[in-house]
Amino acid sequence: MFLTFIHSAIRFSTTFLFGSTGETITERAGHLNLGIPGIMCLGAVGGCIGESLYLKGITDYAQINGFAAVIIGILFAMIFAGAGGLIYAFLTITLRSNQNVSGLAMTTFGVGLTNFLIPQVNKTGFYYISVCFTNYAPGADKAGWFSELFLTYGCLVYVAIVLAILVAGLIKRSKTGLSLRAVGENPAAADAAGINVIRYKYVACVLGAAIAGLGGLFFIFDYLGGNWEYTIESLGWLSIALVIFSVWRPNIGIAGSIFFGALFILPAYVTVGFAYNELIKMIPYLVTIIVLIATSLLNKKETQPPASLGIPYFREER
Amino acid sequence: METNVTLEENKDIQNENLEQEKQEVPAIELRGITKRFGEVLANNNVDLTLYNGEILAMLGENGSGKTTLMNMISGIYYPDEGNIYINGKEVQIRSPQDAFENHIGMIHQHFKLVDVFTAADNIILGDKMVKVDNRKVLNSYFSDYRGAISSAKEVRDAALAQGDAKRRSRIYAKYLVQRQRAYAKVALKTAIMPLLRFWERNKFNYLARGRAEAIEHYIKKFGFDIDLSKKIYDMSVSEKQTVEIIKVLYRGANILILDEPTAVLTPQEIKKLFAVLKKMRDDGKAIIIITHKLNEVMEISDRVSVLRKGEYIGTVKTSETNEKALTEMMVGKKVDLNIERKDPVNPKPRLIINNLTILNKEGRKAIDDASFTINGGEILGIAGIAGNGQKELLEGIAGLQKVESGEIIFHNPKENRPVTFFHNDISQIRTKAAMGLFHYPDGTPVVLKGKSNGEIKKLVNNEQILYYEDEIIDLRDKKPREIQELGIKLSFVPEDRLNMGLVGNMSIVDNMLLRSYRKGKTIFVNRKKPKNLADNIIDNLEVVTPSDQTPVRRLSGGNVQKVLVGREISSSPKVLMAAYPVRGLDINSSYLIYNLLNEQKAKNVAVVYVGEDLDVLLELCDRILVLCGGKITGIVDGKTAKKDEIGLLMTKHVGKENDSTQENKEVEEVKEDGIKED
Numbered sequence: 001m002f003l004t005f006i007h008s009a010i011r012f013s014t015t016f017l018f019g020s021t022g023e024t025i026t027e028r029a030g031h032l033n034l035g036i037p038g039i040m041c042l043g044a045v046g047g048c049i050g051e052s053l054y055l056k057g058i059t060d061y062a063q064i065n066g067f068a069a070v071i072i073g074i075l076f077a078m079i080f081a082g083a084g085g086l087i088y089a090f091l092t093i094t095l096r097s098n099q100n101v102s103g104l105a106m107t108t109f110g111v112g113l114t115n116f117l118i119p120q121v122n123k124t125g126f127y128y129i130s131v132c133f134t135n136y137a138p139g140a141d142k143a144g145w146f147s148e149l150f151l152t153y154g155c156l157v158y159v160a161i162v163l164a165i166l167v168a169g170l171i172k173r174s175k176t177g178l179s180l181r182a183v184g185e186n187p188a189a190a191d192a193a194g195i196n197v198i199r200y201k202y203v204a205c206v207l208g209a210a211i212a213g214l215g216g217l218f219f220i221f222d223y224l225g226g227n228w229e230y231t232i233e234s235l236g237w238l239s240i241a242l243v244i245f246s247v248w249r250p251n252i253g254i255a256g257s258i259f260f261g262a263l264f265i266l267p268a269y270v271t272v273g274f275a276y277n278e279l280i281k282m283i284p285y286l287v288t289i290i291v292l293i294a295t296s297l298l299n300k301k302e303t304q305p306p307a308s309l310g311i312p313y314f315r316e317e318r
Numbered sequence: 319m320e321t322n323v324t325l326e327e328n329k330d331i332q333n334e335n336l337e338q339e340k341q342e343v344p345a346i347e348l349r350g351i352t353k354r355f356g357e358v359l360a361n362n363n364v365d366l367t368l369y370n371g372e373i374l375a376m377l378g379e380n381g382s383g384k385t386t387l388m389n390m391i392s393g394i395y396y397p398d399e400g401n402i403y404i405n406g407k408e409v410q411i412r413s414p415q416d417a418f419e420n421h422i423g424m425i426h427q428h429f430k431l432v433d434v435f436t437a438a439d440n441i442i443l444g445d446k447m448v449k450v451d452n453r454k455v456l457n458s459y460f461s462d463y464r465g466a467i468s469s470a471k472e473v474r475d476a477a478l479a480q481g482d483a484k485r486r487s488r489i490y491a492k493y494l495v496q497r498q499r500a501y502a503k504v505a506l507k508t509a510i511m512p513l514l515r516f517w518e519r520n521k522f523n524y525l526a527r528g529r530a531e532a533i534e535h536y537i538k539k540f541g542f543d544i545d546l547s548k549k550i551y552d553m554s555v556s557e558k559q560t561v562e563i564i565k566v567l568y569r570g571a572n573i574l575i576l577d578e579p580t581a582v583l584t585p586q587e588i589k590k591l592f593a594v595l596k597k598m599r600d601d602g603k604a605i606i607i608i609t610h611k612l613n614e615v616m617e618i619s620d621r622v623s624v625l626r627k628g629e630y631i632g633t634v635k636t637s638e639t640n641e642k643a644l645t646e647m648m649v650g651k652k653v654d655l656n657i658e659r660k661d662p663v664n665p666k667p668r669l670i671i672n673n674l675t676i677l678n679k680e681g682r683k684a685i686d687d688a689s690f691t692i693n694g695g696e697i698l699g700i701a702g703i704a705g706n707g708q709k710e711l712l713e714g715i716a717g718l719q720k721v722e723s724g725e726i727i728f729h730n731p732k733e734n735r736p737v738t739f740f741h742n743d744i745s746q747i748r749t750k751a752a753m754g755l756f757h758y759p760d761g762t763p764v765v766l767k768g769k770s771n772g773e774i775k776k777l778v779n780n781e782q783i784l785y786y787e788d789e790i791i792d793l794r795d796k797k798p799r800e801i802q803e804l805g806i807k808l809s810f811v812p813e814d815r816l817n818m819g820l821v822g823n824m825s826i827v828d829n830m831l832l833r834s835y836r837k838g839k840t841i842f843v844n845r846k847k848p849k850n851l852a853d854n855i856i857d858n859l860e861v862v863t864p865s866d867q868t869p870v871r872r873l874s875g876g877n878v879q880k881v882l883v884g885r886e887i888s889s890s891p892k893v894l895m896a897a898y899p900v901r902g903l904d905i906n907s908s909y910l911i912y913n914l915l916n917e918q919k920a921k922n923v924a925v926v927y928v929g930e931d932l933d934v935l936l937e938l939c940d941r942i943l944v945l946c947g948g949k950i951t952g953i954v955d956g957k958t959a960k961k962d963e964i965g966l967l968m969t970k971h972v973g974k975e976n977d978s979t980q981e982n983k984e985v986e987e988v989k990e991d992g993i994k995e996d
Contacts, residue, residue, distance in 0.1 A: 182432045182443050189430035192394070193444030193565070194415035301434045301551055315394060 003145060005262070005269050011153060012223060013261030015040075015215045015232065017160045019239025020257065021167050021250045022212030026085075027243060028171060029204030030184035030308045031092055034103025036212050037236025038110020039084040043213020044220045044232060045114045046080025047073045048121045051221070055125045066132035070155060073133070073217050081213020082206045084110055089205035093198060096312035111233055118228055126226030133221040156218045161254055163211065168251035180204060184306030187313040197313060215239065238264070241288040247295060247303045260284045343406045345370045345604035346391065346422070346573050351400035353386055355872075357864050360386040363400070364630040366623055368573065368604045373595060375619035375636070376608045377648055379904035380876025381862035383628040384608050385427065388575045392424035393417035404573075415444075420573075423566025427577040429558045431550045437557075438546040441565045442529055466500030536567045540597050543590075556587040563594070574598065575606045580614055581901060584704050592618050610904050612641040624648055649906050657912050657937045659956075660920065665693035665940075667729055668893055668924035669715065669806075674724035676707075676714045676948075684710035686948040688724075692893065694731065697915060697925040699939030699956065701932065701964050707948040708928045712895045716806060717798035730789035730804060731892060731922075736781035744771050747778065756783045805892035819882045822871030826852045826863065826881055829870055833889055855884035859910055876903045880910075887914050894918050897928040912938055932961050944968055 019036055026033045033039070050072045058064060084106060091102040133154045140151040171177040182190040183200045191197045219232050238260060245260070246253035263284050267277035295303040348366040352359075361383045368374050376384045389395045391402065393414040401408055404420050411417050417424070431440050470493045477489030530546070537544060544560050553561070559579060566574060576595075580588045595618060599605055609615060615622055616636060624631040624647045631647055669692040678684035685707045692698050700708055713719040715726055737747060737756060748766050750756065756764035764783055766774055777783050793801055820829050830848035852866040859880040863873055870878055883899050896915065900908040915938065919925050929935050935942055939956040944967035952967040 178435075178439060178443060182435070185432045185434060186430070189432050189440075190444065192392075192414050192424070192426065192430040194413070194418045194569075195444040196413075196415070301549070304434075307433065 001269075003149060005265075007149060007152070008265055009262035010258055011157060011261075012265050013257035014153075014157045014160045015219045015223065015235050016239040016242050016260065017164055017253060017257040018215030018218060019212045019236060020242035020246060020253045021160070021164045022208040022210070022215075023239055023243045024171075024208070024246070024248055024250050024253065025167060025180075025204050025211065026208035027248060027309060028180050028184045028306055029201045029208075030187060030306050030311065030313070031089075031201060031205055032099050032103065032310045033085070033088055033106070033205065033208065034100055034240065035084065035088050035106025035110060035209075036103075036239050037233040038107035038114075039081045039088075039209045039212050040216035040219075040232055040236045040239070041110045041114040042084045042216070043077040043081035043210075044216030044228075045117050045121070046213065047077040047217035047220060048118065048123070048126075048228070049080070050076025051126065051129045052122050055122075055129070058125075061125055061128040064128055064132065066135060069129050069132040073129070073221060074214065077213045077217035078210040081216070082210035084213070085206040085209020086202075088209065089202050092312065093201045093205070096314060099310050099312075107233070107236070123226070123228065126221070130221045130224075130226035133218075134225070154218075154222045156214065156222055159214070160218070164250040164254050168249055168253075171250075181306070184308060187308055188315075191313075191315055197315075201313075212236075212239065238284060241285055244305075245284075245288050245291050247291070248305065259287075263287075344368060344403070345405065347403040347406075348387070348391070349401045349403070351387065351390060351397045351402070353383075353390060353395060353397050355386075359628050361390075361397075361625075362628045364625065364628075366630070367633070368606060370572070370604050371599055371602045372620040373599050373605045373607060373618055374633075375615040375622045376606055376625065377610075377612075377615060377622055377644060378625035379627075379648060379906055380880075381627075381874045382625040382648075382904075384625055385577055385874070387625070388424060388577055388606065388608065391417070391573075392422055392575060394424075418569050418571075421571050422573045422575070423569060423571030424575040425559065425562040425566065425577065425579060427581070429562055431558055431561060433551045434549065436547050436549055437544060437553075437561045437564075438530070438533065440550060440561055441533055441546075441568050443565075445569060463500050463504040466503070467497060470496035470500065533564060533568055536564055539601075540567070540594050542594065555582045556584075556590075559583070559591070567598075571603075573604045573606075575608075577608045578610070579607065580609055580611060588614070612644055612905075615644065616641065626650055645905055648904070657909070657934070658916065659938065659940070660916070662693065662696035662919070662940050663922070665696045666731075667691045668694040668731070670725075670727040670729070671715075672725040672727070674711075674714065674726065675722040676710045676719055677722050678710060683722075684948050685714065688948075688950050690943055690950060690953060692924045692926060694892070694924045695919060695922040696940040697919050697927055697938060697956075699935040699942040700926060700928040700945060701935055701942050702945035702968055704930070706945045706968075708897060708945060710948075711945070712897055712926070712928065715793065715801075715893075715895065717793065717796055717801040721794055726793040728791045728793050728804065728806065728893075730791055732785040732787075732789045735785055737778055737783045737785065744774055747774060747783075751783075755786055755789075757786050758782060759784060805890070807886045807889060807891035807894050819886075820870050820878065823869050825867045825869055826856070826861075827866050829881065830855075830885055833885060851885070851888055855881060855888070859884050859914075860907070876907055879903060880907060883911055883914070887918060890921075891918070891923055893924045893926070895926040895928075898930065899927070900934075901930070908934075932964055935964070936961065 023036050054072050088106050091097045092099045136152050140147045179195045183197050187197045242256050245256045266280050344367045346368045351361055351364045353361040378384045390397045393411045393416050409420055474493040477486050542560050619636045621635055623633045672689050674688045676685040710719055714721050751764050751766040827849050830851045835843050861877045861880050899911050915925050942954050942956050944952045
């Protein structure tokens with residue numbers, strides 16, 4: 001019972017681990033992308049479109065190549081979400097419009113476009129595609145608790161965790177990460193040091209959005225098993241909360257996402273009544289507020305958000 | 319450049335040899351540079367020449383376009399017209415990266431450093447790793463392969479030359495193994511090459527030994543004093559500046575531009591900086607330094623270039639000019655550098671400070687048991703090395719700092735003035751009347767007992783109730799806003815001018831409005847008065863701005879300061895505290911400010927002036943209070959005091975001798991130098 005609980009918490013957490021890793025990259029470049037919920041929707045719909053195109057060329061579901069199906073899903077999700085990120089980047093970097101407003105507009109736009117596109121997509125056969133996403137090594141679920149806890153996930157779960165660790169390492173230790181942090185902290189200083197600020201911001205926004213889009217893909221094809229049951233918008237907001245919870249470090253975000261995931265699915269495992277269910281679902285946001293209070297009280301510069309988060313940069317401005 | 323050189327040749331025949339030597343190739347040369355910001359012409363047809371191994375001082379009033387010109391050399395701005403030549407070759411500098419590639423480094427007035435990074439991280443920031451040439455890498459791999467194959471082939475050929483079949487086949491097998499290994503080696507290297515290259519670019523320890531050594535090299539060479547692992551937010555201004563200088567040196571700069579480097583430094587730090595600059599000049603670097611302080615220009619520079627209102631005026635040798643001539647070049651007219659000091663008229667105590675103690679953030683005593691009086695109608699100067707409690711003292715009086723112990727008694731000048739409802743309500747007027755504080759215009763005491771509120775209102779509104787004496791208020795109980803409304807104005811000009819007092823994104827008019835909007839009686843703000851005030855300040859203080867609607871942050875530093883000081887003075891204060899009001903201002907504007915302070919003094923305002931320049935303090939102030947380590951080490955008469963006397967008081971530590979004796983010595987040296995020059 002407990003094992004299954006942890007197992008499904010980890011599985012559920014992958015959605016917003018992707019979201020928060022992507023958002024962290026974007027925020028480290030000084031851009032608060034509140035469009036993440038919409039962009040995750042775009043990623044999901046992109047995955048759906050890609051897979052339906054793939055299925056069109058296939059007559060028998062037995063012919064489905066698992067590897068190809070996953071790669072096509074990832075590619076389409078990243079392209080669609082990245083395109084959403086590009087729109088956001090163009091608005092906030094080149095046109096220097098307000099980031100909060102642009103982000104919220106992206107959410108509305110992404111959710112709306114998804115609601116429009118999803119009914120048009122032919123979803124027959126998505127079950128067989130989702131099997132490719134959830135597949136794990138045969139026999140892993142029968143080889144003891146360790147293997148059941150760690151080896152019985154679909155590939156995207158591992159991708160999410162590896163990506164989070166990789167991004168955390170890059171941000172903390174690499175030259176690129178140093179430049180990225182400088183762009184988010186003080187773009188004028190980065191510019192004076194010869195860093196191409198605009199390019200960094202664009203890459204961070206588009207790449208961040210593309211990674212966040214994988215969260216949508218995972219949710220549809222792995223967690224929901226190919227059925228479009230309900231919108232993933234609320235998970236997008238949770239991703240943004242997770243960025244704050246993880247104090248802009250994706251490696252802390254892994255633990256944070258599992259914690260959030262556990263709280264989110266807790267009502268299904270304990271019988272507390274409907275009213276309390278909603279109360280439990282609220283806890284992640286409450287915890288985020290507590291983390292915000294704690295980091296503010298600590299008053300350490302390292303745990304503060306990037307200093308120029310939300311502020312547009314223009315070199316010839318004084 | 320042509321005209322420039324002929325001009326110089328005419329001027330100095332003695333130094334002709336030197337001149338010819340220098341005529342070789344200038345390190346940087348600007349020809350006909352023009353830059354506009356909207357309607358403002360920041361630079362108009364400016365020429366400039368800088369040689370290796372010299373320090374050129376850029377001189378000009380606020381808003382004369384010095385910083386703009388330098389920003390065009392360092393790639394922040396791009397010129398509208400004109401050409402830049404480096405070592406005789408024309409270059410395009412479109413970004414800071416281009417500037418680095420041309421070995422130009424600029425140390426900005428507002429440091430461009432990332433606060434949460436260490437010094438070392440800031441120094442290596444943006445430094446491109448050694449670029450990995452793909453073809454070269456591939457070639458090196460294939461040469462490995464080719465080498466292995468050819469050596470294997472040699473073995474094979476040697477074997478084949480032998481007749482013994484058994485031996486031949488054994489050697490041939492050996493050759494096959496060797497070839498296999500060479501193939502495998504190349505295959506492996508090709509496969510992991512992308513990873514290797516990634517590793518090369520993103521060395522997971524970016525402060526590898528080589529980099530640290532490169533930084534240390536510059537630290538030793540020019541005698542810097544810096545802890546590379548210290549975070550920027552823990553650093554003093556001077557340390558930050560050091561990091562900036564090491565940064566541009568590390569990036570290979572030969573041409574260094576320093577924008578007002580001394581504006582925020584203490585005398586000792588300035589001395590250190592100049593020593594470093596001289597070392598760099600002797601090392602053959604070309605240095606441009608922007609400063610307002612003429613004594614510094616005379617001390618450090620080899621030549622001086624002057625800009626006025628965006629126009630290039632000329633270049634002279636420092637050894638052949640003097641401060642007066644430079645001032646005239648800069649201002650364009652003869653300037654009278656004297657401050658008129660009138661005797662204070664009827665000075666009465668306005669603020670009485672008793673045993674005041676204020677703690678700073680770390681809990682140490684920033685102001686230690688200070689007692690003094692500030693009189694109306696006189697200027698009280700506060701002298702002291704920066705950071706000895708000046709800021710805390712003024713902020714304590716203004717209610718912005720918590721006062722630990724002591725009294726701040728304010729004598730609100732009200733004698734024989736009518737009572738108003740402005741600060742008081744009717745119950746307060748009743749209690750004060752009961753205390754016997756009021757009298758009628760004919761001199762009889764006021765008795766309000768038995769009078770209705772309506773009657774009292776009528777009396778007050780008809781100005782029938784007058785004060786007997788000045789109102790005495792302890793400011794410790796008051797909130798900052800109440801203190802301001804009492805007429806105690808603080809025009810504090812901190813290191814960052816926009817942080818305190820003005821809102822950068824708001825226009826000049828709206829910044830005026832900040833002080834007056836509460837006085838309005840309707841829910842709509844009155845914009846007329848602030849607009850008139852803003853226009854007055856722009857006219858009277860010669861603020862250079864496109865319009866009164868321009869956001870304040872777009873103005874140059876000195877003009878921002880004029881707006882701030884102008885606004886505080888305009889509110890008819892009773893006590894005016896001005897801290898470093900002329901910091902960063904050019905001579906003309908400085909004297910405008912001194913005159914404004916003198917006008918306030920004539921209006922019986924108590925003026926407190928915190929200044930750095932002892933000469934100005936001695937010329938301007940009636941009395942000078944000297945702070946050292948938070949203690950008042952003396953209060954001297956401005957007319958009779960001597961500079962060295964104040965200098966001694968500035969370093970006379972009471973109690974804690976040990977940690978500051980070193981500083982004292984240095985300060986005394988600086989001070990003595992100053993006296994000798996006089």
